[in-house]
Amino acid sequence: MKKTILAVAALASATIFAQQNDTVQVKDVDEVVMTASRKKESIKEIPGSVTIVNQKQIQSQLTVNSDITSILQYTVPSLATSSGQTSNTGQTLRGRQVLVLIDGIPQSTPLRNGARDLRVIDPSVIERIEVIKGASSIYGNGADGGIINYITRKNNGDKKVSGISQAGITGQPYGGTLGFRASQLLSGKITKNFDYVASFAYERTGYMKDAEGINLSPTYSTAKMDNYNGMLKLGYNFNENNRIEASYIGYASKSDLNLGLKTGKYGFIPTIGEGQGKGLETTPQGTPRNHNVKLSYDNKKIWQGTSLNVNLYLQDFRTVYGYSDTFFNGGQSNVISKKYGARANFDTQLWNAIHSQAEMIYGIDVLNDQTVQKLEDGRYWTPDMNMTNIAPFMLIKIDLMKKLTIKGGLRYENIQVKVGDFNTLSTIKNDGTFTQSIFVKGGDLEYNALVGNVGVRYNINPAINIFGSFSQSYSINELGRILRTSTSETINNLETKPIIVNNYELGATGQITKWLNYELTSYVSTSKLGATFIQSPDRALTIQRAPEVVYGVEGFLHFSPTRWINFGGSYSWMEGITSPKDDGDYSTKINNSRISAPKVLAYIQARPIEKISVGMDMLYAFEQDRFQPNAKTGLFVYGEGRVPAYTIFNFKSSYDLNKNWKLSLGIENLFNKMYQPAIAWWAARDSDFTNAPGMRGTFIIEYKF
Template sequence: MKKALLSAACLGTITVFGQKNDSLNAQRVEEVVMTASRKKENIKEVPSSITIVGEKQIQSQLTVNSDITSILQYTVPSLGTNSGQTSNTGQTLRGRQVLVLIDGIPQSTPLRNGARDLRVIDPSAIERVEVIKGASSIYGNGADGGIINYITKGNKTNKNISGISQIGFTGQRSGGTLGVRASQLLSGKINKFDYTLSLAYERTGYMKDANKVYLSPTYSTAKMDNYNGMLKLGYDINENQRVEASYIGYSSRSDLNLGLNTGVYGVRPTIGEGQGKSLETTPQGTPRNHNIRLSYDNKNLFTGTALNVNLYYQDFKTVYGYSDTFFNGGQSNVLSKKAGARFNLDTQLWNTQNSQAEIIYGTDILNDETVQKLEDGRFWTPNMNMTNIAPFLLAKIDLFKKLTIKGGLRYENIKVNVDDFNTLSVIKNNGTFTPSIPVAGGKLNYNALVGNIGLRYNIEPYINLFGSFSQAYSINELGRILRTSTSETIKNLETKPIIVNNYELGATGQVSSWMNYELTSYVSTSKLGATFVQSADRALTIKRAPEIIYGVEGFLHFTPVKWLQFGGSYSWMEGITSPDDNGNYSAKINNSRISAPKVLAYLQVKPIPEVFVGVDMLHSFQQNRFEPGANKQYTYGEGFVPDYTVFNLKLGSEINKNWKLSIGIENFFNKLYQPSIAWWSARDSEFVNATGTRGTLILEYKF
């Protein structure tokens, strides 16, 4: 039986939703593997819900849209719908912020969450995506709602060289929308060395809605150059020892030359117009995201003990559009550098025919230096330098090949050094400016013991029960709290961490040779959450208050015959909060975090082995959780969200064993609608239309 690679501190059962363009059937679901750099595990030993987006599923979705935020919204049930822009604001996981990783390297910037952490890699370099749903502390700061880990491609062959070449074109039924993308993957093995080289480039055209009108230039993905390069080198020292080094670089910059025509919320969308107009001095996007990793594995350090060491470095910069909300205006950015090390030991305690036990222990070290500045050099947040040292210990017992018990502890020890700074003078709603004030920095210390425990009982193939409790510990949005300071010292600010308790119960199983399912319910609580709310002058501030989020999700997958697959998923959540610590949860968490219920459905038909036809459907339900104010206007995050349904079509033909042609059509029926964020944000400038019908053609050569 194949094994599943699973994060040692994560407790999860693996779900593969909608394996498009694949021969996977219900009998083979248990063979899916997952990598989270900690520990190999059998899928039947995992006691909570995890979604795996496989390589063929990624490729199938890439045929329709290469934006990874779009790929994830169609494949992860409890993830919020995307905005169609460079920002992933509102795309929360189970109502909380998610920690994004590439091969275990943190990409998110929780010290100043800029909502640009999902679009940090080209999908052509991804082998699969692991989505750990629910609070997790295994990778440290920022995983309140879970973890999204992009696992990059590696060598799978003994050939000296093999590869995949792709060239594609995108466009809409209107002039100027033509785009092009190309990617090249090379991999091979020479004696004890193996390598993987991945290169990708994409140039997008203008983006237009169903009425052929330019979409808003704010955070637009139009007229953008996207570059991605990856080099991975490995060496097998012997049968027990291996070293691997990798570099991944990503850059995304827009030279869109449209002016902004601001609309009216709920009446007329904000659009782009007048080519040649732009106030920006720096192309918006993510000009750099460099990731370097060095790993060492020893399967037999000493009797019964394996060692894994990972060293990494990340250098990230993202740039936003021009804003006149502060004195003299300008463009802001988020700069973040991370350096870290993970030391992981795995010791087998016993291993008999009917039972086994092991402990996993080690230490994670992370240094995260993050700041938000304007492009002209002015500081919007101070420099924040965080050091996190976290030892952990986990235990796992398997009994009678049916019962798995897992539990662990992790001690978070976090220190943040904050520089002195001056707040920016920001314009108020009435046209006046807040005065700039000097704020004295200092040192902030945080520490806590967090844990997890889970149990899974495999009764019969058609019914496996699991339950788990897990915690997350994060210092989230410290930068936004500091940049709006009205105090002259950080010691007077509310900067306490977010500790999330996540409870989960579920069932999964294979009812027959052609049907499998999963149903999960969850509750997550925090004594002090963090939510964007709108102040009296319409500025966004952070509300810290007790929270409870609860929800359900489930999926069904059918393969009645080899040439037919279909299925779907449903997710629903609700979130409530208390205005104070009195325990009376009388308010709702706003829609910026609590996504509308979502249904995903898919159908794939292979009338002959060389041809496939696929249809994806996304339905986002109506969300009417708040009443407008006395002025009949909604406040930020509370806007009424109407429902919408979108269909995508995919066609593919394997010309021969080397050549393949794929065609994808996004928004097949050219539906005119607005993404959810356009409604719940309740702002004129953010009331935008979604992209109209857009086609993609990809020609692939494999050797």
């Protein structure tokens, strides 16, 4: 079975694909990457598919939409489309959950996935986004589909003060939709050895309306929301070999939207917001806090041929959901997570010849993750979960004749989770039946595993560079959700085994001419015990643990025929199958909550004169029709709804008044297309059937000094 799937994926990769404008794979093939192996290296040395969204591209997309989930959907081919909500449910990478980092600090909460980990930072403070596609263990728990690492800005000049000031307004052609944003970035060198970066951003959104001017659903809405982001980064160079750096990044979002909910009818009438809310005393939904503190030390020569990097970090995160009456007496829930971590990386040169070298990267990671989901009134929806992960690792990298790169590594996961005693919540099911609370005895869970990776890249010539790799991830995903639906009085009787993913990848990339770049990639990922949300007979959501195979293809083409114009695009396709009875029968498909529809991204960017830049982005999501409705009821179950195709165009432009001042104008959904995001269809629930925003414009004034 596995060999057949590999062959199919490899054959399909012979089709023509494309990738988004200005991605570093296309424009700057020597770009330095840190995420792939925890050290700086050229992208030409990585035996796998990596997407890097650079600062220019982030700023260009910011002109259209400041929501980071929207920026990612237009720049990462194998990432599912955005829901347009505060939740990034369903926005998987290669059909699996992704681990989100900020400068290497984990943002995801895999013990209880709150689906808020993508929207935890303002794009104005991001220098680049590194996306490592495919299972990875290099940063620990949660990277089944890959890693998204937001790399924040650093000081790059010798001035004492330099910066960027931005102010902008957003709005739709309907009343009440006006919003505004402002950001200030400062950086510089106070002395020869002491540098800094400071930033603050604020955004206030207006009402969000569809193409006909109707208020979108207030559930998970980004409307009437205040978003804050602050950063302070201080660095000191003791000498050319020793540097210490301390940073703080804080983010918060709170909504004061007070719209009533008018539930529609799936497939026919959208759920909308109208009138006023019920007047319940509720906490504003959003992410009230996301504090990230990091202290790092670099020694380029701790001893002969060896460098050292040490990171200490803290993340304090809380997100708040809207009011729900699915449990007795109703209420709002929170996911609260605190992480304390330390990483020590050594990099030793084994040999260094004229055209060949070898090095060993090794060290240890320590992470303590304390996560819980509670209601605002103090009731526990999950028990307290306290995870300690100690993981030594080693990676060997060999470069031969500047053409052949060989990598191989091992990581030993030693994880212990202490689970507290708790009482499950009394719930009201969709059919009106009542489930009584039960007491669940906590205890200790222990997980140990040795995971590895190996990859080869051969840069034959500029036109063709081939790569292949095998990598693994190890994660304890959604333990909290499993525990909160306990029917057993002890955790030892529950299915809490981890997810181990094996990822196989084969691809080619290169520059055929000075004006044409490409990449073709095929992949297969398998897991003996995956995790997918499915709908039980009483229409409640449960987690299915079963063997899985996910496979797909992706790629890009980029054309730069002249200096004043470039264009291209990308294509991604995937499929996922499972064996629910673990009997070797893989005829059941993984549902659409994980397996997204094929996606085409296309763009054109032109600079007809030096001061003016204009461009157009297109997103085409294919139809996804993989399941049949129930023969008796005619209804789809959760995750299996048919998703219609849709096409969206975004316009972006800028005008350089002079070397300091710039004006930018962007229009999202340029032709005011009426459509629904994919989640509205595949969720197959009346409450989730919502429209997407209609045409929305953004105007930004920028001053750079």
